[in-house]
Amino acid sequence: MQIFNEFFSKNLADIAILAQKRELKKYDRGNFPILRHNGQEFISFACNDYFGLSTKESIKKAGHNALQKYGNGAGASRLLTGDNILYQELEEKLAAFKRTQKALVFGSGYLASLSAIPALVGKNDLVLMDKNCHACHIDGVKLSGAKFYRFLHNNVESCHNFLKLHRHKFTKCIIITETVFSMDGDTAPIGELLSLAKEYQGALMLDDAHGLGFSEKSLNEQNLPLDEHIILLGTLSKACGGYGGYICASSLLIDYLLNKARGFIFSTGLPPAVLAANIAAIDIIANDKSLPYKTIQNANYFCTSMNLSKTKSPIIPIIIGNSKLTLDIASKLYEQGLLVSAIRPPTVAKNSARIRLSFSASHNIDQINKLINALKAIL
Numbered sequence: 001m002q003i004f005n006e007f008f009s010k011n012l013a014d015i016a017i018l019a020q021k022r023e024l025k026k027y028d029r030g031n032f033p034i035l036r037h038n039g040q041e042f043i044s045f046a047c048n049d050y051f052g053l054s055t056k057e058s059i060k061k062a063g064h065n066a067l068q069k070y071g072n073g074a075g076a077s078r079l080l081t082g083d084n085i086l087y088q089e090l091e092e093k094l095a096a097f098k099r100t101q102k103a104l105v106f107g108s109g110y111l112a113s114l115s116a117i118p119a120l121v122g123k124n125d126l127v128l129m130d131k132n133c134h135a136c137h138i139d140g141v142k143l144s145g146a147k148f149y150r151f152l153h154n155n156v157e158s159c160h161n162f163l164k165l166h167r168h169k170f171t172k173c174i175i176i177t178e179t180v181f182s183m184d185g186d187t188a189p190i191g192e193l194l195s196l197a198k199e200y201q202g203a204l205m206l207d208d209a210h211g212l213g214f215s216e217k218s219l220n221e222q223n224l225p226l227d228e229h230i231i232l233l234g235t236l237s238k239a240c241g242g243y244g245g246y247i248c249a250s251s252l253l254i255d256y257l258l259n260k261a262r263g264f265i266f267s268t269g270l271p272p273a274v275l276a277a278n279i280a281a282i283d284i285i286a287n288d289k290s291l292p293y294k295t296i297q298n299a300n301y302f303c304t305s306m307n308l309s310k311t312k313s314p315i316i317p318i319i320i321g322n323s324k325l326t327l328d329i330a331s332k333l334y335e336q337g338l339l340v341s342a343i344r345p346p347t348v349a350k351n352s353a354r355i356r357l358s359f360s361a362s363h364n365i366d367q368i369n370k371l372i373n374a375l376k377a378i379l
């Protein structure tokens with residue numbers, strides 16, 4: 001292990017110098033948005049629990065009932081005996097809410113990307129990805145062996161240029177972007193990218209991880225994603241407050257993934273309690289439009305008070321630039337009982353370290369005012 005240990009130590013020392021060393025902190029989050037840590041209470045602006053569903057009583061009860069009825073584990077991969085009957089209900093609800101023919105649930109969003117992309121494209125194919133796309137898609141494309149280029153963030157012309165230069169050399173082509181970008185909270189020019197995908201005989205993959213509950217209205221206005229060129233990828237771990245990932249697409253594509261996506265085939269099904277809680281959460285999200293409304297209202301209350309432009313998403317980045325300074329700001333807020341994410345490279349581009357705030361329908365005005373006052377005193 002000597003060679004390894006020297007390698008580990010050097011790497012850790014290098015990232016520590018860059019203020020990029022990460023560590024785990026233990027939280028008790030039984031009463032979101034209040035989190036407990038080291039016996040102290042904090043208001044969290046760092047969770048993706050946009051509707052507070054992770055700790056909602058009716059959802060806990062649904063999970064509890066399924067645990068009693070079906071036990072803890074799935075027992076096997078879904079293609080063997082792990083396809084608990086709850087999967088069918090969850091997938092039908094997801095497909096109906098997202099308005100696609102079918103849905104397929106995976107172990108996580110990360111696993112969905114790592115499983116689907118290598119099943120959809122290979123070394124004779126082309127992938128064009130927005131520069132700000134989540135790491136899971138970079139990993140998925142690398143695993144696929146497809147040729148890939150990253151186009152400038154939200155820049156349709158940049159994507160088009162890559163298509164003009166390279167599309168003719170490849171068999172299949174996928175353009176990947178996000179409905180709501182995870183570190184910036186902005187949205188993609190989906191209509192224009194879809195037109196490009198069609199013009200160049202490709203598919204558009206939309207990562208909807210932060211869009212669930214928020215993106216449906218604008219997608220529906222464009223009569224999407226009911227379009228065979230669109231592959232929608234999402235997670236049940238954010239607004240849904242649970243765990244798992246999914247792909248919503250045509251019946252044909254889902255049937256293909258079920259047969260070919262390795263992370264689907266060779267991984268165990270989700271625990272039944274998780275499935276039941278996800279079903280209960282999707283029911284709430286599909287029926288209670290006040291949740292996204294309240295969330296965005298909270299985010300906009302903050303934006304207005306801080307003289308920031310208004311938002312359509314729950315994610316607000318405050319770009320600081322320097323990693324060390326970003327960490328200092330986060331720790332000053334921490335001292336005042338406020339949890340925020342200090343996002344640093346390599347998660348975001350060099351010199352764009354930021355405080356990332358996630359607003360939730362669960363926050364009240366007093367809690368948001370506390371954040372505003374603290375930030376105004378620090379910045």
Ligand SMILES: *Cc1c(COP(=O)(O)O)cnc(C)c1O
Pocket residue numbers: 108109110111134136178182207209210234235236237244245
């Ligand atoms: C969180 C996230 C994922 C991964 O989802 P998990 O279910 O947490 O694995 C994928 N894409 C984006 C944009 C995300 O923010």
